[in-house]
Amino acid sequence: MHAIAAAPMRIADLPGPPGLPVIGSAHRIRLASFHEQLEAWRRDYGDVYRVRLWTRRFVVVADPQVATEALRDRPGTFGRTARVSRAATEMGFGGLFASNGEKWRRQRPMVMAAFDPGHVRRYFPALVQVARRLAARWQRAGDAGIDLQGDLMRYTVDVIAGLAFGTDINTLQGDGDVIQRHMDRILPMLFRRTLAPLPTWRWFRLPADRELDRHLLAFREAVQGFIAAARGRMRAQPALAEAPTNLIEAMIAARDRPGQALSDEDVAANVATMLLAGEDTTANTLAWMLWLLSRHRWALQRAADEVRRALGDDRVPTRFEQLEALEFVDACIHETMRLKPVAPILPQEAARDTTVAGVAIPAGTTCIFLMRAGATDARHVPQPEAFDPDRWLRDDGAQARRVSMPFGAGPRMCPGRYLALLEMKMALATLLGSFDLVSVTAADGGEVAERLAFTMTPTPLVLRLRAR
Numbered sequence: 001m002h003a004i005a006a007a008p009m010r011i012a013d014l015p016g017p018p019g020l021p022v023i024g025s026a027h028r029i030r031l032a033s034f035h036e037q038l039e040a041w042r043r044d045y046g047d048v049y050r051v052r053l054w055t056r057r058f059v060v061v062a063d064p065q066v067a068t069e070a071l072r073d074r075p076g077t078f079g080r081t082a083r084v085s086r087a088a089t090e091m092g093f094g095g096l097f098a099s100n101g102e103k104w105r106r107q108r109p110m111v112m113a114a115f116d117p118g119h120v121r122r123y124f125p126a127l128v129q130v131a132r133r134l135a136a137r138w139q140r141a142g143d144a145g146i147d148l149q150g151d152l153m154r155y156t157v158d159v160i161a162g163l164a165f166g167t168d169i170n171t172l173q174g175d176g177d178v179i180q181r182h183m184d185r186i187l188p189m190l191f192r193r194t195l196a197p198l199p200t201w202r203w204f205r206l207p208a209d210r211e212l213d214r215h216l217l218a219f220r221e222a223v224q225g226f227i228a229a230a231r232g233r234m235r236a237q238p239a240l241a242e243a244p245t246n247l248i249e250a251m252i253a254a255r256d257r258p259g260q261a262l263s264d265e266d267v268a269a270n271v272a273t274m275l276l277a278g279e280d281t282t283a284n285t286l287a288w289m290l291w292l293l294s295r296h297r298w299a300l301q302r303a304a305d306e307v308r309r310a311l312g313d314d315r316v317p318t319r320f321e322q323l324e325a326l327e328f329v330d331a332c333i334h335e336t337m338r339l340k341p342v343a344p345i346l347p348q349e350a351a352r353d354t355t356v357a358g359v360a361i362p363a364g365t366t367c368i369f370l371m372r373a374g375a376t377d378a379r380h381v382p383q384p385e386a387f388d389p390d391r392w393l394r395d396d397g398a399q400a401r402r403v404s405m406p407f408g409a410g411p412r413m414c415p416g417r418y419l420a421l422l423e424m425k426m427a428l429a430t431l432l433g434s435f436d437l438v439s440v441t442a443a444d445g446g447e448v449a450e451r452l453a454f455t456m457t458p459t460p461l462v463l464r465l466r467a468r
Protein backbone atom coordinates (compact mmCIF):
# COMPACT_ATOMS: atom_id res chain seq x y z
CA MET A 1 0.00 0.00 0.00
CA HIS A 2 1.23 3.48 -0.80
CA ALA A 3 1.00 6.15 1.85
CA ILE A 4 -1.02 9.06 0.58
CA ALA A 5 0.74 12.34 1.28
CA ALA A 6 -1.53 14.67 3.21
CA ALA A 7 -2.56 17.72 1.19
CA PRO A 8 -0.93 20.89 2.55
CA MET A 9 -3.07 23.06 4.78
CA ARG A 10 -4.28 26.42 3.51
CA ILE A 11 -3.22 29.64 5.24
CA ALA A 12 -6.89 30.36 5.87
CA ASP A 13 -7.11 27.17 7.98
CA LEU A 14 -4.35 28.28 10.36
CA PRO A 15 -5.26 29.69 13.76
CA GLY A 16 -4.61 33.38 14.36
CA PRO A 17 -5.89 36.48 16.13
CA PRO A 18 -9.38 37.59 15.11
CA GLY A 19 -9.30 40.70 12.94
CA LEU A 20 -11.60 43.65 12.32
CA PRO A 21 -12.97 44.47 8.87
CA VAL A 22 -10.48 46.40 6.69
CA ILE A 23 -7.66 46.76 9.24
CA GLY A 24 -7.41 43.14 10.38
CA SER A 25 -5.33 43.04 13.57
CA ALA A 26 -3.51 46.34 12.92
CA HIS A 27 -5.18 47.94 15.97
CA ARG A 28 -3.26 45.53 18.20
CA ILE A 29 0.13 46.58 16.80
CA ARG A 30 2.49 49.23 18.18
CA LEU A 31 5.57 49.43 15.98
CA ALA A 32 8.00 49.58 18.91
CA SER A 33 6.61 46.34 20.34
CA PHE A 34 5.62 44.56 17.12
CA HIS A 35 7.90 41.61 17.96
CA GLU A 36 6.46 41.26 21.48
CA GLN A 37 2.92 41.16 20.09
CA LEU A 38 3.91 38.47 17.58
CA GLU A 39 5.58 36.50 20.38
CA ALA A 40 2.48 36.86 22.57
CA TRP A 41 0.19 35.58 19.78
CA ARG A 42 2.51 32.64 19.38
CA ARG A 43 1.71 31.63 22.96
CA ASP A 44 -2.01 31.68 22.06
CA TYR A 45 -1.93 30.22 18.55
CA GLY A 46 1.13 27.96 18.42
CA ASP A 47 4.28 27.74 16.34
CA VAL A 48 2.63 28.54 13.00
CA TYR A 49 -0.22 31.02 12.75
CA ARG A 50 -1.66 33.65 10.42
CA VAL A 51 -2.28 37.33 10.96
CA ARG A 52 -3.70 40.06 8.72
CA LEU A 53 -2.58 43.69 8.97
CA TRP A 54 -4.66 45.86 6.69
CA THR A 55 -4.61 44.10 3.32
CA ARG A 56 -1.46 42.09 4.00
CA ARG A 57 -1.64 38.51 5.17
CA PHE A 58 1.36 37.08 7.06
CA VAL A 59 2.27 33.60 8.17
CA VAL A 60 4.21 33.67 11.45
CA VAL A 61 6.61 30.80 12.16
CA ALA A 62 8.23 30.20 15.56
CA ASP A 63 9.60 26.67 15.20
CA PRO A 64 13.43 26.97 14.94
CA GLN A 65 13.79 23.84 12.80
CA VAL A 66 11.20 25.04 10.29
CA ALA A 67 12.77 28.52 10.28
CA THR A 68 16.24 27.09 9.61
CA GLU A 69 14.99 25.03 6.68
CA ALA A 70 13.19 27.98 5.09
CA LEU A 71 16.14 30.35 5.62
CA ARG A 72 18.44 27.81 3.99
CA ASP A 73 16.14 27.78 0.99
CA ARG A 74 17.50 31.12 -0.25
CA PRO A 75 17.94 32.73 -2.68
CA GLY A 76 15.74 30.24 -4.58
CA THR A 77 12.51 30.11 -2.58
CA PHE A 78 12.73 32.89 0.01
CA GLY A 79 14.25 36.37 -0.01
CA ARG A 80 13.89 39.86 1.44
CA THR A 81 10.36 41.15 1.03
CA ALA A 82 9.55 43.45 -1.88
CA ARG A 83 8.55 46.05 0.73
CA VAL A 84 11.94 46.03 2.46
CA SER A 85 13.82 45.98 -0.84
CA ARG A 86 11.87 48.85 -2.31
CA ALA A 87 11.87 51.05 0.79
CA ALA A 88 15.61 50.42 1.34
CA THR A 89 16.48 51.05 -2.32
CA GLU A 90 14.49 54.31 -2.38
CA MET A 91 16.49 55.48 0.62
CA GLY A 92 19.83 54.52 -0.97
CA PHE A 93 20.41 51.16 0.77
CA GLY A 94 19.73 48.81 -2.13
CA GLY A 95 22.94 46.87 -1.37
CA LEU A 96 23.48 43.28 -0.30
CA PHE A 97 20.88 43.26 2.49
CA ALA A 98 18.06 44.53 0.27
CA SER A 99 18.90 42.54 -2.89
CA ASN A 100 17.52 39.24 -4.09
CA GLY A 101 18.32 36.71 -6.84
CA GLU A 102 21.18 37.37 -9.24
CA LYS A 103 21.97 40.82 -7.88
CA TRP A 104 22.42 39.36 -4.38
CA ARG A 105 24.50 36.46 -5.73
CA ARG A 106 26.95 38.86 -7.45
CA GLN A 107 27.55 40.94 -4.34
CA ARG A 108 27.67 38.34 -1.58
CA PRO A 109 31.19 36.88 -2.25
CA MET A 110 32.76 40.35 -2.22
CA VAL A 111 31.22 41.19 1.15
CA MET A 112 32.08 37.77 2.60
CA ALA A 113 35.72 38.21 1.56
CA ALA A 114 35.88 41.63 3.21
CA PHE A 115 34.73 40.24 6.56
CA ASP A 116 36.44 36.85 6.54
CA PRO A 117 38.32 35.96 9.74
CA GLY A 118 41.78 36.39 8.14
CA HIS A 119 40.98 39.90 6.95
CA VAL A 120 39.37 40.90 10.23
CA ARG A 121 42.38 39.59 12.11
CA ARG A 122 44.77 41.72 10.04
CA TYR A 123 42.71 44.71 11.12
CA PHE A 124 43.41 43.95 14.79
CA PRO A 125 46.05 46.69 15.38
CA ALA A 126 43.59 49.35 14.18
CA LEU A 127 40.89 47.84 16.40
CA VAL A 128 43.25 48.25 19.37
CA GLN A 129 43.59 51.94 18.52
CA VAL A 130 39.80 52.42 18.35
CA ALA A 131 39.39 50.59 21.69
CA ARG A 132 41.99 52.87 23.30
CA ARG A 133 40.00 55.88 22.15
CA LEU A 134 36.86 54.41 23.68
CA ALA A 135 38.70 53.91 26.99
CA ALA A 136 40.04 57.49 26.83
CA ARG A 137 36.56 58.86 26.14
CA TRP A 138 35.24 57.03 29.19
CA GLN A 139 38.19 58.22 31.33
CA ARG A 140 37.25 61.78 30.40
CA ALA A 141 33.64 61.15 31.44
CA GLY A 142 34.80 60.60 35.05
CA ASP A 143 31.85 60.13 37.40
CA ALA A 144 29.39 61.61 34.94
CA GLY A 145 26.88 59.26 33.37
CA ILE A 146 27.81 58.01 29.91
CA ASP A 147 25.30 57.91 27.03
CA LEU A 148 25.88 54.20 26.53
CA GLN A 149 24.35 53.57 23.09
CA GLY A 150 25.70 56.90 21.77
CA ASP A 151 29.27 56.03 22.70
CA LEU A 152 28.99 52.44 21.52
CA MET A 153 27.76 53.63 18.13
CA ARG A 154 30.79 55.88 17.83
CA TYR A 155 32.90 52.81 18.52
CA THR A 156 31.12 50.55 15.98
CA VAL A 157 31.06 53.18 13.21
CA ASP A 158 34.77 53.91 13.70
CA VAL A 159 35.50 50.17 13.43
CA ILE A 160 33.41 49.64 10.28
CA ALA A 161 34.81 52.72 8.55
CA GLY A 162 38.36 51.63 9.35
CA LEU A 163 37.91 48.02 8.33
CA ALA A 164 35.57 48.26 5.34
CA PHE A 165 36.47 51.70 3.95
CA GLY A 166 40.07 52.22 5.09
CA THR A 167 39.10 55.58 6.65
CA ASP A 168 39.93 56.60 10.20
CA ILE A 169 36.87 58.77 10.82
CA ASN A 170 37.47 58.86 14.56
CA THR A 171 34.05 59.92 15.82
CA LEU A 172 35.14 58.76 19.30
CA GLN A 173 37.37 61.79 19.71
CA GLY A 174 35.05 64.21 17.94
CA ASP A 175 32.09 66.00 19.45
CA GLY A 176 30.80 67.71 16.34
CA ASP A 177 28.16 66.55 13.86
CA VAL A 178 28.79 62.82 13.58
CA ILE A 179 27.10 60.64 10.98
CA GLN A 180 25.50 58.54 13.71
CA ARG A 181 23.10 61.42 14.31
CA HIS A 182 21.69 60.91 10.82
CA MET A 183 21.75 57.14 11.01
CA ASP A 184 19.74 57.29 14.24
CA ARG A 185 16.87 58.83 12.29
CA ILE A 186 17.12 56.73 9.16
CA LEU A 187 16.70 53.18 10.49
CA PRO A 188 13.46 53.80 12.42
CA MET A 189 11.93 55.49 9.34
CA LEU A 190 12.96 52.57 7.14
CA PHE A 191 11.24 50.21 9.58
CA ARG A 192 8.13 52.39 9.72
CA ARG A 193 7.90 52.46 5.93
CA THR A 194 8.19 48.69 5.57
CA LEU A 195 5.06 48.31 7.73
CA ALA A 196 3.09 51.38 6.64
CA PRO A 197 -0.37 50.48 5.28
CA LEU A 198 0.10 52.89 2.35
CA PRO A 199 3.26 54.41 0.81
CA THR A 200 2.07 57.97 1.45
CA TRP A 201 5.62 59.39 1.16
CA ARG A 202 5.52 58.64 -2.58
CA TRP A 203 2.50 60.93 -2.99
CA PHE A 204 3.20 63.77 -0.56
CA ARG A 205 5.91 64.69 1.95
CA LEU A 206 4.95 65.11 5.58
CA PRO A 207 7.30 67.03 7.92
CA ALA A 208 8.76 63.68 9.08
CA ASP A 209 9.53 62.74 5.45
CA ARG A 210 11.20 66.10 4.84
CA GLU A 211 13.26 65.68 7.97
CA LEU A 212 14.27 62.22 6.80
CA ASP A 213 15.33 63.69 3.44
CA ARG A 214 17.67 66.08 5.24
CA HIS A 215 19.26 63.24 7.20
CA LEU A 216 19.56 61.11 4.07
CA LEU A 217 21.27 63.95 2.24
CA ALA A 218 23.86 64.41 4.98
CA PHE A 219 24.36 60.66 5.22
CA ARG A 220 24.83 60.33 1.43
CA GLU A 221 27.45 63.06 1.51
CA ALA A 222 29.39 61.05 4.08
CA VAL A 223 29.08 57.90 1.92
CA GLN A 224 30.36 59.80 -1.14
CA GLY A 225 33.22 61.09 1.01
CA PHE A 226 34.32 57.51 1.79
CA ILE A 227 34.15 56.59 -1.91
CA ALA A 228 36.09 59.69 -3.01
CA ALA A 229 38.82 58.98 -0.43
CA ALA A 230 39.14 55.38 -1.62
CA ARG A 231 39.25 56.46 -5.28
CA GLY A 232 41.97 58.95 -4.36
CA ARG A 233 44.06 56.18 -2.77
CA MET A 234 43.52 53.95 -5.79
CA ARG A 235 44.67 56.67 -8.18
CA ALA A 236 47.81 57.17 -6.10
CA GLN A 237 48.45 53.40 -5.88
CA PRO A 238 47.07 51.71 -9.02
CA ALA A 239 48.16 48.30 -7.64
CA LEU A 240 45.20 48.50 -5.23
CA ALA A 241 42.86 47.72 -8.13
CA GLU A 242 44.46 44.26 -8.43
CA ALA A 243 44.96 43.71 -4.71
CA PRO A 244 42.29 45.71 -2.86
CA THR A 245 42.85 45.98 0.89
CA ASN A 246 39.22 46.47 1.95
CA LEU A 247 35.59 46.23 0.86
CA ILE A 248 35.29 49.67 -0.70
CA GLU A 249 38.42 49.19 -2.83
CA ALA A 250 37.22 45.71 -3.91
CA MET A 251 33.86 47.17 -4.96
CA ILE A 252 35.39 50.12 -6.82
CA ALA A 253 37.75 47.72 -8.63
CA ALA A 254 34.76 45.54 -9.63
CA ARG A 255 32.87 48.67 -10.76
CA ASP A 256 35.78 49.77 -12.99
CA ARG A 257 36.41 46.38 -14.61
CA PRO A 258 35.18 45.90 -18.20
CA GLY A 259 31.78 44.16 -18.16
CA GLN A 260 31.38 45.59 -14.65
CA ALA A 261 29.46 43.55 -12.09
CA LEU A 262 28.62 46.63 -10.01
CA SER A 263 27.41 50.15 -10.76
CA ASP A 264 28.34 53.36 -8.92
CA GLU A 265 24.96 53.13 -7.28
CA ASP A 266 25.68 49.57 -6.04
CA VAL A 267 28.96 50.72 -4.51
CA ALA A 268 27.27 53.60 -2.66
CA ALA A 269 24.36 51.40 -1.58
CA ASN A 270 26.73 48.85 -0.07
CA VAL A 271 28.81 51.46 1.74
CA ALA A 272 25.56 52.77 3.24
CA THR A 273 24.40 49.23 4.04
CA MET A 274 27.60 48.31 5.87
CA LEU A 275 27.39 51.44 7.99
CA LEU A 276 23.81 50.78 8.98
CA ALA A 277 24.11 46.99 9.37
CA GLY A 278 27.33 47.19 11.34
CA GLU A 279 26.52 50.09 13.66
CA ASP A 280 23.23 49.60 15.38
CA THR A 281 23.30 45.80 15.70
CA THR A 282 26.66 45.51 17.42
CA ALA A 283 26.24 48.61 19.60
CA ASN A 284 22.84 47.52 20.87
CA THR A 285 23.94 43.95 21.52
CA LEU A 286 26.77 45.39 23.62
CA ALA A 287 24.33 47.69 25.41
CA TRP A 288 22.05 44.74 26.23
CA MET A 289 25.04 42.74 27.48
CA LEU A 290 26.26 45.48 29.81
CA TRP A 291 22.75 45.91 31.16
CA LEU A 292 22.38 42.17 31.76
CA LEU A 293 25.80 41.97 33.43
CA SER A 294 24.94 44.91 35.68
CA ARG A 295 21.96 42.88 36.92
CA HIS A 296 23.92 39.65 37.37
CA ARG A 297 26.88 40.80 39.43
CA TRP A 298 28.32 37.28 39.83
CA ALA A 299 28.64 36.98 36.03
CA LEU A 300 30.11 40.49 35.85
CA GLN A 301 32.72 39.54 38.45
CA ARG A 302 33.64 36.35 36.62
CA ALA A 303 33.95 38.20 33.32
CA ALA A 304 36.12 40.88 35.01
CA ASP A 305 38.38 38.24 36.61
CA GLU A 306 38.78 36.47 33.28
CA VAL A 307 39.61 39.69 31.43
CA ARG A 308 42.11 40.88 34.04
CA ARG A 309 43.84 37.49 34.06
CA ALA A 310 44.12 37.52 30.25
CA LEU A 311 45.37 41.11 30.06
CA GLY A 312 48.07 40.81 32.71
CA ASP A 313 49.69 44.25 32.90
CA ASP A 314 47.69 45.69 29.98
CA ARG A 315 44.61 47.84 30.52
CA VAL A 316 43.39 47.44 26.93
CA PRO A 317 43.92 44.23 24.92
CA THR A 318 46.98 44.53 22.68
CA ARG A 319 47.27 40.96 21.37
CA PHE A 320 44.72 38.87 19.54
CA GLU A 321 45.47 35.87 21.81
CA GLN A 322 44.27 37.83 24.84
CA LEU A 323 40.78 37.98 23.32
CA GLU A 324 40.89 34.34 22.27
CA ALA A 325 41.34 33.37 25.92
CA LEU A 326 38.02 34.97 26.95
CA GLU A 327 35.73 31.93 27.06
CA PHE A 328 33.33 33.21 29.67
CA VAL A 329 33.03 36.62 28.00
CA ASP A 330 32.26 34.81 24.75
CA ALA A 331 29.55 32.82 26.56
CA CYS A 332 28.09 36.09 27.95
CA ILE A 333 27.85 37.47 24.41
CA HIS A 334 26.00 34.38 23.16
CA GLU A 335 23.69 34.33 26.16
CA THR A 336 22.88 38.02 25.60
CA MET A 337 22.03 37.36 21.96
CA ARG A 338 19.82 34.39 22.96
CA LEU A 339 17.74 36.56 25.31
CA LYS A 340 18.02 39.89 23.52
CA PRO A 341 18.61 39.23 19.80
CA VAL A 342 18.64 42.60 18.05
CA ALA A 343 16.85 40.97 15.10
CA PRO A 344 14.01 39.09 16.86
CA ILE A 345 11.93 38.87 13.68
CA LEU A 346 13.01 38.03 10.14
CA PRO A 347 10.36 38.62 7.46
CA GLN A 348 10.96 36.67 4.24
CA GLU A 349 8.91 36.64 1.04
CA ALA A 350 8.27 33.48 -0.98
CA ALA A 351 9.56 33.93 -4.54
CA ARG A 352 7.58 30.87 -5.67
CA ASP A 353 4.84 28.59 -4.38
CA THR A 354 6.18 26.46 -1.54
CA THR A 355 5.23 24.61 1.64
CA VAL A 356 6.27 25.61 5.17
CA ALA A 357 5.43 23.34 8.13
CA GLY A 358 2.81 21.60 6.01
CA VAL A 359 1.13 24.88 4.99
CA ALA A 360 0.85 25.86 1.32
CA ILE A 361 2.56 29.25 0.87
CA PRO A 362 1.73 30.95 -2.43
CA ALA A 363 4.44 33.06 -4.14
CA GLY A 364 4.42 36.61 -2.79
CA THR A 365 3.41 35.61 0.78
CA THR A 366 5.50 37.04 3.61
CA CYS A 367 6.48 34.60 6.35
CA ILE A 368 7.71 36.25 9.55
CA PHE A 369 10.19 34.04 11.39
CA LEU A 370 10.32 34.62 15.15
CA MET A 371 14.01 34.20 15.90
CA ARG A 372 13.80 34.39 19.70
CA ALA A 373 10.84 32.08 20.24
CA GLY A 374 12.73 28.77 20.03
CA ALA A 375 15.74 30.03 21.96
CA THR A 376 13.55 30.99 24.94
CA ASP A 377 11.31 27.90 24.89
CA ALA A 378 11.62 25.29 27.66
CA ARG A 379 11.01 22.55 25.05
CA HIS A 380 14.39 23.44 23.53
CA VAL A 381 16.53 24.89 26.35
CA PRO A 382 16.23 24.28 30.11
CA GLN A 383 15.39 27.29 32.30
CA PRO A 384 15.05 29.50 29.24
CA GLU A 385 14.40 32.74 31.12
CA ALA A 386 17.62 32.53 33.19
CA PHE A 387 20.74 34.52 32.22
CA ASP A 388 23.09 31.56 32.38
CA PRO A 389 26.23 32.06 30.24
CA ASP A 390 27.53 28.70 31.49
CA ARG A 391 24.98 26.91 29.31
CA TRP A 392 27.26 27.80 26.37
CA LEU A 393 30.25 26.17 28.06
CA ARG A 394 28.49 23.00 29.27
CA ASP A 395 28.42 20.33 26.61
CA ASP A 396 29.77 22.96 24.19
CA GLY A 397 26.43 24.74 24.24
CA ALA A 398 25.05 22.28 21.68
CA GLN A 399 21.44 22.64 22.83
CA ALA A 400 21.37 26.43 22.80
CA ARG A 401 23.39 26.63 19.59
CA ARG A 402 20.76 24.62 17.70
CA VAL A 403 17.93 27.05 18.43
CA SER A 404 19.57 30.44 19.00
CA MET A 405 20.14 32.15 15.63
CA PRO A 406 20.97 35.80 16.30
CA PHE A 407 22.80 36.13 12.98
CA GLY A 408 20.12 34.39 10.92
CA ALA A 409 20.75 31.11 9.10
CA GLY A 410 21.66 29.66 5.73
CA PRO A 411 23.30 31.39 2.75
CA ARG A 412 22.22 34.86 3.85
CA MET A 413 23.52 34.54 7.39
CA CYS A 414 25.13 37.77 8.62
CA PRO A 415 28.51 38.25 6.90
CA GLY A 416 29.62 40.59 9.71
CA ARG A 417 29.27 38.04 12.51
CA TYR A 418 32.96 37.32 12.99
CA LEU A 419 33.77 41.03 13.16
CA ALA A 420 30.84 41.68 15.49
CA LEU A 421 31.94 38.98 17.94
CA LEU A 422 35.51 40.25 17.98
CA GLU A 423 34.41 43.87 18.38
CA MET A 424 32.13 42.98 21.28
CA LYS A 425 34.86 41.02 23.07
CA MET A 426 37.24 43.91 22.53
CA ALA A 427 34.78 46.46 23.94
CA LEU A 428 33.98 44.41 27.04
CA ALA A 429 37.65 43.59 27.68
CA THR A 430 38.54 47.28 27.30
CA LEU A 431 35.84 48.28 29.76
CA LEU A 432 36.66 45.63 32.37
CA GLY A 433 40.42 46.09 31.94
CA SER A 434 40.28 49.80 32.71
CA PHE A 435 37.16 50.28 34.87
CA ASP A 436 34.77 48.83 37.41
CA LEU A 437 31.21 48.89 36.16
CA VAL A 438 29.12 50.78 38.72
CA SER A 439 25.68 50.73 37.08
CA VAL A 440 23.65 50.64 33.87
CA THR A 441 20.24 52.29 34.21
CA ALA A 442 17.52 53.74 32.01
CA ALA A 443 18.23 57.40 31.18
CA ASP A 444 14.66 58.34 32.16
CA GLY A 445 14.96 56.54 35.51
CA GLY A 446 12.23 54.05 34.55
CA GLU A 447 12.22 50.39 33.63
CA VAL A 448 14.42 49.19 30.78
CA ALA A 449 12.21 48.03 27.91
CA GLU A 450 12.63 46.60 24.41
CA ARG A 451 11.95 48.93 21.50
CA LEU A 452 11.84 47.70 17.95
CA ALA A 453 13.02 50.19 15.36
CA PHE A 454 14.37 47.81 12.70
CA THR A 455 16.73 46.48 15.38
CA MET A 456 15.55 45.75 18.91
CA THR A 457 17.18 48.28 21.19
CA PRO A 458 16.95 48.90 24.92
CA THR A 459 15.53 52.23 26.07
CA PRO A 460 18.38 54.79 26.23
CA LEU A 461 20.84 53.70 28.93
CA VAL A 462 23.28 55.52 31.18
CA LEU A 463 26.53 53.78 32.09
CA ARG A 464 28.48 54.70 35.24
CA LEU A 465 32.10 53.59 35.61
CA ARG A 466 34.90 53.93 38.15
CA ALA A 467 38.47 53.96 36.85
CA ARG A 468 40.61 51.12 38.30
Ligand code: HEM
Pocket residue numbers: 071096097098108111160273274275277278279281282285342343346406407408409410411412413414415416417419420
Ligand atom coordinates in the same frame (compact mmCIF):
# COMPACT_ATOMS: atom_id res chain seq x y z
C1 HEM B 1 25.79 41.68 16.93
C2 HEM B 1 25.88 42.16 15.71
C3 HEM B 1 25.05 41.71 14.54
C4 HEM B 1 23.90 41.00 14.50
C5 HEM B 1 23.13 40.40 15.68
C6 HEM B 1 23.53 40.85 13.11
C7 HEM B 1 22.40 40.16 12.66
C8 HEM B 1 22.09 39.98 11.33
C9 HEM B 1 20.93 39.24 10.86
C10 HEM B 1 19.91 38.54 11.74
C11 HEM B 1 20.95 39.31 9.51
C12 HEM B 1 19.93 38.66 8.56
C13 HEM B 1 20.43 37.27 8.24
C14 HEM B 1 19.49 36.41 7.44
O1 HEM B 1 18.73 36.94 6.62
O2 HEM B 1 19.54 35.18 7.63
C15 HEM B 1 22.11 40.07 9.11
C16 HEM B 1 22.45 40.34 7.80
C17 HEM B 1 23.48 41.16 7.44
N1 HEM B 1 24.44 41.71 8.28
FE1 HEM B 1 24.52 41.52 10.29
N2 HEM B 1 24.45 41.50 12.34
C18 HEM B 1 25.41 42.03 13.17
C19 HEM B 1 26.53 42.75 12.79
C20 HEM B 1 26.89 43.03 11.49
C21 HEM B 1 28.10 43.70 11.10
C22 HEM B 1 29.22 44.17 12.05
C23 HEM B 1 28.07 43.81 9.76
C24 HEM B 1 29.14 44.42 8.92
C25 HEM B 1 29.07 45.41 8.24
C26 HEM B 1 26.82 43.22 9.28
C27 HEM B 1 26.40 43.17 7.98
C28 HEM B 1 25.30 42.47 7.53
C29 HEM B 1 24.89 42.39 6.12
C30 HEM B 1 25.58 43.09 4.95
C31 HEM B 1 23.76 41.56 6.07
C32 HEM B 1 22.97 41.14 4.83
C33 HEM B 1 23.44 39.77 4.36
C34 HEM B 1 22.67 39.23 3.16
O3 HEM B 1 21.51 39.59 2.98
O4 HEM B 1 23.27 38.42 2.43
N3 HEM B 1 26.14 42.75 10.37
N4 HEM B 1 22.79 40.48 10.24
